[in-house]
Amino acid sequence: MHSISKRSAFTLFHNRRDRLYGRLIHDIATRFNEKDSSDSFDLKTLSDGYQILLNNNPFKTPSGKIFEFPLRKHNLAYSVLLECRSFSPKFFEYYFSPLTSLSIRAIDIFSEKKNREQASDRLLKYLDTDTILSFASKDESGGDLLVLQKKMWGPLHEWAQKYWDVQILKTNNDFGIIMNPQPEKTRNLIKEWVCNLDQWQFAALERAICLNKSFIIGAKMIATANSSPIERLGIIHMM
Known part of the structure; x- marks a missing residue:
């Protein structure tokens, strides 16, 4: 009986694994690139x-x-x-x-208004933990981080308050993103705006909020959908 060293066994195992992995990738690629001329x-x-x-x-x-x-x-x-x-x-x-x-x-x-109304409560939870409303303290990173956040997120905060004509609270802390409950009046007015979106806007809002972990960034993407390409590019740059 021939013995095999641990190193040879290790190499043999990985070579076989790589071949199987390569075959799997090839099969998947073939599956999704397969075209039936009768289907279109x-x-x-x-x-x-x-x-x-x-x-x-x-x-x-x-x-x-x-x-x-x-x-x-x-x-x-x-x-x-x-x-x-x-x-x-x-x-x-x-x-x-x-x-x-x-x-x-x-x-x-979201073609059903009742479904949009139910989902709006879930989306509004992101407003209470919105990324752009959680600012660093003055002492963190020598204050440089706070300066950068004010430059990037300050205009978004100002836009949101002006757009909905409400007070939107932000936090300064050393603990990162924490719960930051918004005033009831603020939540009610913003919820009314959300519920009045059509099914396409609502689906896009949901996707944008979940991807960015920011209600405000998602909302501005929807509210300024018909704005100039330069302005929309500026929003994407903040994502």
Whole structure:
């Protein structure tokens, strides 16, 4: 019986692991790049919007609703079409497609106003722990961190108070992000604004808040959606 050194066994194990890993990656890539010539996604223009088609039939969301977009969402409709076309319909996975999954939230869930009202309470919790409202103390990092935060986050804080015409409290501490409950009047006015958003705006707000851990950054992205590209680029720079 031949003995094998620990080093050889270790090398053999890792070589085999790498081969299996490489084969797995190849199989996954093949799966998602596989194209069936008989399947195709298209966009149909309606009198009041756009509809995603799969093989000339309405493409549906997981809950069975038809993928339809209003006329004002033509850019989103075409973007979702491109995402759909990037995968084989046979293996299409919604969670790999950010705009498609966002659209599903808008169509399946937030098309109902009662669902938007229920979700608004969950989103407002981010306001009490908003990243841009948690400032460092004057002593931390020799005060340099506070100076930088005021430069980056100060304008956002001022914008939020002016936009909703409310008082928004911020904190200065050495403990990072802590609970910072906002006045009831502030919460009520902002909640009213949130609940009046349409299903597309609400879905986008939810995604922006969760990604940035900031209610205010998410809200400004929605409130200034029709602003100049330069202003929108400035918001993205803060993310």
